[in-house]
Amino acid sequence: MSAPDAEREDLVRPLKKPSKEYFILGALSTVAVAIFAVGYILQLYHGMEVTNLSDWGSGGGVTWGLYIGTFIWWVGIAHGGIIISAAVRLLKIEKYEPVARIAELLTIGALSMAGLMIIVHLGRPDRVVWSVVLAYPTTVHTSPLAWDLTVITLYFVLTATYLSLTLRSDVYKMRDQLPDILDPLYSLILFRYDPDEDPVVERMAWWLALAIIILAPLLLHGGVIPWLFALTASTPGWFGGLTAPQFLSAALTSAMGGVIVIAYAFRKAYENWENVIPDEVIWGLGWWMGIFSLIFVWLQLQRGLTGSYLAPNEVMEPTMTMLTSPIYWTAMLMLIIPLAYVAFQHFGVISFSTPGMVVAAIAVILGVLVEKTFFTIEGLMYPATMLYENTPGNYIPTWIEMSSVLGTTGLIVLFWLSISKIIPIVELQAIEHHDEHESEGGD
Amino acid sequence: MGMRQRNLQSKLAQADAVVKQRLSGIPVKRDQTEETNLSTEDTARHSFGPEWEDDAREVLSEVDFDTELGVELARDAQRLSQGKISEDEFFSRHNETVREEFGVDARPTDPRSSEPLDEETVNAALDDDVVAEPVPTPHENGGAIGGDGGGGDGDGGGSGDDEDDGFTRRTVLKSVGVAAAGIAAGTWDRRNPGGIWDEDRQIEAAGPNTGGDEPQMGMVIDNDSCIGGAHCVAACSHENQTPAGALWQFVFQFQEPESDTEEFLVRPCQHCSDPPCVSVCPVRARHKRESDGIVLTDYDICIGCRYCQVACPYGVNYFQWGEPDEDMWRDQFLANHDSVDSREDKRGKHVAGPQHEKGIMGKCVFCVHRQDSGDPELEGTTACEEACPTDSIHFGDLNDPESDPRQYLEEAEEKIKEAEAGGEASNEERHLSRWRFQEDRGTKPNVIYIGHQPSENAEWVDEPGSYAEYPGDTEKVRDGFDLAPSQRGGGD
Ligand code: SF4
Numbered sequence: 046m047s048a049p050d051a052e053r054e055d056l057v058r059p060l061k062k063p064s065k066e067y068f069i070l071g072a073l074s075t076v077a078v079a080i081f082a083v084g085y086i087l088q089l090y091h092g093m094e095v096t097n098l099s100d101w102g103s104g105g106g107v108t109w110g111l112y113i114g115t116f117i118w119w120v121g122i123a124h125g126g127i128i129i130s131a132a133v134r135l136l137k138i139e140k141y142e143p144v145a146r147i148a149e150l151l152t153i154g155a156l157s158m159a160g161l162m163i164i165v166h167l168g169r170p171d172r173v174v175w176s177v178v179l180a181y182p183t184t185v186h187t188s189p190l191a192w193d194l195t196v197i198t199l200y201f202v203l204t205a206t207y208l209s210l211t212l213r214s215d216v217y218k219m220r221d222q223l224p225d226i227l228d229p230l231y232s233l234i235l236f237r238y239d240p241d242e243d244p245v246v247e248r249m250a251w252w253l254a255l256a257i258i259i260l261a262p263l264l265l266h267g268g269v270i271p272w273l274f275a276l277t278a279s280t281p282g283w284f285g286g287l288t289a290p291q292f293l294s295a296a297l298t299s300a301m302g303g304v305i306v307i308a309y310a311f312r313k314a315y316e317n318w319e320n321v322i323p324d325e326v327i328w329g330l331g332w333w334m335g336i337f338s339l340i341f342v343w344l345q346l347q348r349g350l351t352g353s354y355l356a357p358n359e360v361m362e363p364t365m366t367m368l369t370s371p372i373y374w375t376a377m378l379m380l381i382i383p384l385a386y387v388a389f390q391h392f393g394v395i396s397f398s399t400p401g402m403v404v405a406a407i408a409v410i411l412g413v414l415v416e417k418t419f420f421t422i423e424g425l426m427y428p429a430t431m432l433y434e435n436t437p438g439n440y441i442p443t444w445i446e447m448s449s450v451l452g453t454t455g456l457i458v459l460f461w462l463s464i465s466k467i468i469p470i471v472e473l474q475a476i477e478h479h480d481e482h483e484s485e486g487g488d
Numbered sequence: 489m490g491m492r493q494r495n496l497q498s499k500l501a502q503a504d505a506v507v508k509q510r511l512s513g514i515p516v517k518r519d520q521t522e523e524t525n526l527s528t529e530d531t532a533r534h535s536f537g538p539e540w541e542d543d544a545r546e547v548l549s550e551v552d553f554d555t556e557l558g559v560e561l562a563r564d565a566q567r568l569s570q571g572k573i574s575e576d577e578f579f580s581r582h583n584e585t586v587r588e589e590f591g592v593d594a595r596p597t598d599p600r601s602s603e604p605l606d607e608e609t610v611n612a613a614l615d616d617d618v619v620a621e622p623v624p625t626p627h628e629n630g631g632a633i634g635g636d637g638g639g640g641d642g643d644g645g646g647s648g649d650d651e652d653d654g655f656t657r658r659t660v661l662k663s664v665g666v667a668a669a670g671i672a673a674g675t676w677d678r679r680n681p682g683g684i685w686d687e688d689r690q691i692e693a694a695g696p697n698t699g700g701d702e703p704q705m706g707m708v709i710d711n712d713s714c715i716g717g718a719h720c721v722a723a724c725s726h727e728n729q730t731p732a733g734a735l736w737q738f739v740f741q742f743q744e745p746e747s748d749t750e751e752f753l754v755r756p757c758q759h760c761s762d763p764p765c766v767s768v769c770p771v772r773a774r775h776k777r778e779s780d781g782i783v784l785t786d787y788d789i790c791i792g793c794r795y796c797q798v799a800c801p802y803g804v805n806y807f808q809w810g811e812p813d814e815d816m817w818r819d820q821f822l823a824n825h826d827s828v829d830s831r832e833d834k835r836g837k838h839v840a841g842p843q844h845e846k847g848i849m850g851k852c853v854f855c856v857h858r859q860d861s862g863d864p865e866l867e868g869t870t871a872c873e874e875a876c877p878t879d880s881i882h883f884g885d886l887n888d889p890e891s892d893p894r895q896y897l898e899e900a901e902e903k904i905k906e907a908e909a910g911g912e913a914s915n916e917e918r919h920l921s922r923w924r925f926q927e928d929r930g931t932k933p934n935v936i937y938i939g940h941q942p943s944e945n946a947e948w949v950d951e952p953g954s955y956a957e958y959p960g961d962t963e964k965v966r967d968g969f970d971l972a973p974s975q976r977g978g979g980d
C-alpha cells in the first residue's frame with residue numbers, strides 16, 4: 046500500500062457534521078420504513094389476511110412465506126457477520142481488522158431485523174412475551190421455535206458483550222475527538238474503565254470469539270435456524286441433513302456481501318477511507334464471498350441431483366419444481382454470476398474493480414433472499430400428503446409483505462446512519478496495525 | 489413427469505379460478521354439491537356388502553396357492569408378535585402344511601429378521617413357472633397374506649413392476665416369509681399397516697399419553713361406504729361455526745392412476761397420539777388433553793406462529809386470517825345446542841368452537857363442547873358422525889372394546905373373515921383394508937380407516953360440483969355449507 050496512512054482523524058470523521066447526502070439517504074430510508082409501518086399497522090388491524098398467505102392443504106396456499114424468507118435472510122446476514130468478526134479476532138487476522146466491528150454492528154442490526162420479522166409474522170404478536178415465557182420450561186424440550194428464540198437471545202447477548210467490551214478502550218483513547226454532545230453516553234460506555242483492563246478484555250473477546258465459532262455450525266445458522274425446517278418430515282422440500290450446511294453457506298455468502306456493501310459506502314462517503322478500509326480488504330472479502338457461494342452452489346447441486354434421480358415421489362416433486370422454476374434459477378444465477386466474476390478476477394482474467402465487487406455483493410445478497418423465500422414457499426407447496434397436490438392456490442406476496450423487505454432494509458440503513466454518528470465503526474487497533482505494516486514495509 | 493406437469497398446469501388453472509372467485513366474492517354454489525350426494529349413490533361399493541364378498545371370493549379362488557395357509561400363517565404371526573404363542577410354536581405349527589404347499593419351509597426362524605429368503609434354497613425347491621393372479625407384494629398388501637384377502641390394501645398400482653411376469657410361487661413364498669417376519673417383529677412397514685385386525689393394536693397405537701387404559705377418543709371411518717356427499721363437511725362447518733375455507737372436516741376424492749374407481753377419504757384431524765403439532769408449538773397452546781386424548785388449541789395462548797400447521801402432515805389446521813364476525817359466530821355456535829353454554833372445556837380452557845379471534849390457529853376438536861356438555865345426547869358424538877347418511881363415521885373411545893368404533897371394527901373383521909372364507913373379494917384393484925393415514929410419519933393417528941388406502945401416486949380428482957367448489961380460500965365470507973338445514977340432518 047503506497048497510499049497515505051489512515052489516521053485517527055479519519056476514524057472519527059463520520060462522527061462529524063452530517064453531509065447533504067447523509068440527509069437524503071436518511072429521508073429515503075425513512076420513507077421506506079414508513080411504507081412498512083403503514084403496511085404493518087394495516088396488518089395488525091385487519092389480520093394476516095392482508096398477506097397472500099393461506100392454509101396449506103385444502104386451503105391450497107403456503108402458511109409461511111416472504112416474512113419467513115426475509116427472517117432467514119436477516120438472520121443469515123447476522124450469523125455470517127458475527128462469524129466474520131469472531132474469525133478475525135480468534136485468528137488475529139490483522140488484514141480484516143478494519144471490518145471486524147462493521148461485521149459486529151451488522152450482526153446487531155440484522156439480528157434485530159430478524160427478530161422484528163418474527164414478530165411481523167405472528168398472528169398474535171401481542172401475546173408473544175407472556176405466552177413464550179410461561180411455556181418455556183416445557184416447550185424448550187421439543188419446539189425448534191423455542192430453541193430458536195433461545196439461541197437468538199444468547200447470540201444477541203454474546204454479540205453485544207463483545208461489542209461493548211472492545212469498544213471501551215477505543216472510546217477512552219479517542220474521547221477528546223468524539224462529539225461532546227454524547228458525553229453522557231460515553232461515560233456510560235466507560236463505566237469504571239481502567240486502561241489496565243485492555244489485555245483482560247482482549248482475552249475475553251478471544252474466548253467469546255471461540256464460543257461463537259463453535260456455536261455457529263452447531264447452533265446458529267448451521268443448527269437451530271435450519272432445524273426449524275430440516276426436522277419437518279411432512280415437507281420433503283425442507284427435510285434433510287443438507288439443509289443446515291446450505292443455510293450456513295448462504296448466510297456467510299450474504300454476510301460477506303453485506304460487509305462489502307457497507308465498507309464501500311463508508312469509503313465513498315468519507316475522505317481517505319479507502320485507506321481505512323483498503324482495496325485489499327474488499328478484494329479479500331470478495332474472495333471469501335466467492336468461496337462460500339461456491340460451497341452453496343455445490344450443495345444446491347447435491348440437492349438437485351439426489352432429489353431428481355430415482356428419488357421417492359415426495360422428494361421428486363419439490364425438487365423438480367425447484368429445478369424447473371425460473372425463480373430458483375434467477376436466484377442461482379444471482380449467485381453463480383458473481384461467483385464467476387470473483388473467480389475471473391482472482392485468476393487475472395479481468396481486473397479488480399471495487400464497484401464491480403459491490404454490484405456482485407448486492408446480487409449475492411438479493412440472490413440469497415430470493416432463494417430462501419423460494420425454499421420456504423416450495424416446501425409448503427409440496428407437502429408429503431400428495432392428495433392436496435391439485436388444490437387450487439398459489440402465492441405471490443402482497444405489497445404489505447414486500448414492504449417488510451423494504452422497511453427492514455430502511456431500518457438497517459437508519460441504524461448505520463445513526464450508529465456511525467455515535468461510535469467509530471472501525472477500531473483504532475485496525476489502523477494502528479496498518480501503521481505498523483506501513484512502517485515495516487516502508488513506502 | 490407427465491403427472492407432475494399436469495399437476496402444475498392444473499394448479500395454475502385453478503389458481504386462476506381462485507383469483508376470479510376472490511375477486512367476485514361470490515360464495516360457493518351449494519346445489520351442485522347436493523347433486524353428487526345420494527343421486528350417485530353406489531351402495532354396491534359398501535365394504536362388506538354381498539357384492540364385496542363375492543368379489544373377494546373370486547380373487548382368492550384365482551390365487552394359486554393355499555389361501556387358508558396364508559391366512560392362518562398371518563394370524564399366528566400376529567399372535568407371536570403379541571406374545572400369545574412362542575417362536576417355536578409359531579414355526580412348528582405350519583411346518584408341514586408349508587412343506588406340502590411349497591416344497592420347502594423357508595420361513596425365517598428368527599422372527600425379528602426381515603431378511604428375504606435365501607434365493608438358492610428357494611430356487612432349488614420351487615418351479616418358477618407357476619403363475620398366479622397378480623397379488624400385491626408384501627409391502628403393498630400390508631400383511632394380509634394369502635392373496636388379496638381383506639388386507640391387501642397397498643397402493644392402487646399394487647402389482648406394479650411385476651405385473652408382466654405375473655406372480656410366481658417364489659414371490660408368494662418370499663412374501664409370506666417377509667410378511668411373517670415383519671408382523672412378528674412388530675415392525676411391519678408402517679406405511680401400510682392395514683390388514684392387521686387385532687384389537688390390541690389400537691391400544692398400543694394410542695400411545696404414551698393414554699397409558700393404554702385411559703380413554704383415547706378416535707374414529708373409525710369407513711371410506712368405502714362414503715358416497716362423497718360432504719354432509720360431514722357441512723355439518724362440521726355449521727356446528728363449529730368455522731370460517732369459510734376452514735374445513736375442519738374434509739373429504740378427498742381421489743383416484744389411482746390405473747383405476748377408474750373414485751375413492752373417498754374423509755379427513756378430520758387425526759388426534760394423533762404422538763402429534764408433531766404439539767411438539768413444535770413454542771407456547772404449549774396446542775396440547776393433547778389428558779383425560780381423553782383430544783388434541784386441542786388453547787385460543788388464549790396461541791401466538792399464531794403457524795408452526796403446528798407446518799409440522800402436521802395431514803393439512804388439517806386452519807388459521808384465522810382475518811377478523812371474524814365474532815358476535816354472530818359465537819351466538820350461533822352457542823345456539824346450536826341448549827346444553828352448550830360456553831366455549832371453555834371442562835378444565836376452563838378456551839378451546840371449543842372456532843377460533844373466533846384473528847391470528848390464531850384452529851382445527852377439528854372432536855366436538856369437544858359436545859363431549860363436555862354433560863348432555864347424554866351429545867356426549868360421545870360428533871356433528872360429522874351424526875350427519876353422515878351412510879353411517880361411515882364412528883366416533884368413540886378407541887381403548888374401549890365396547891365403543892362404537894371398536895364394535896364396528898369387530899364387525900368389519902368378522903365380515904372380512906367371512907369374505908375370505910368364501911374365497912372371493914369385492915374388487916381386486918381396490919385392495920380394501922384397514923389402515924391409518926400416513927402412519928409412516930410416526931404420528932400414531934387415532935383415526936382408523938376402512939377402504940382403499942391411497943398409494944403415493946393417488947391423485948385428487950376434481951369433480952365439477954363437488955370439491956372444486958370448496959372455498960379453499962381465506963375470505964371472510966361464510967360458505968354455503970352451514971346454511972342448509974336439509975344438509976345437516978343426515979340424509980336427504
Ligand atoms: S392430525 Fe395434525 S393437527 Fe391433528 S393431532 Fe395429528 S399432527 Fe396434530
Ligand code: SF4
Pocket residue numbers: 768769770771772773774785789790791792793794795796797848849
Ligand atoms: S400457531 Fe398457535 S397452536 Fe400453532 S404452533 Fe403456533 S402458537 Fe402453537
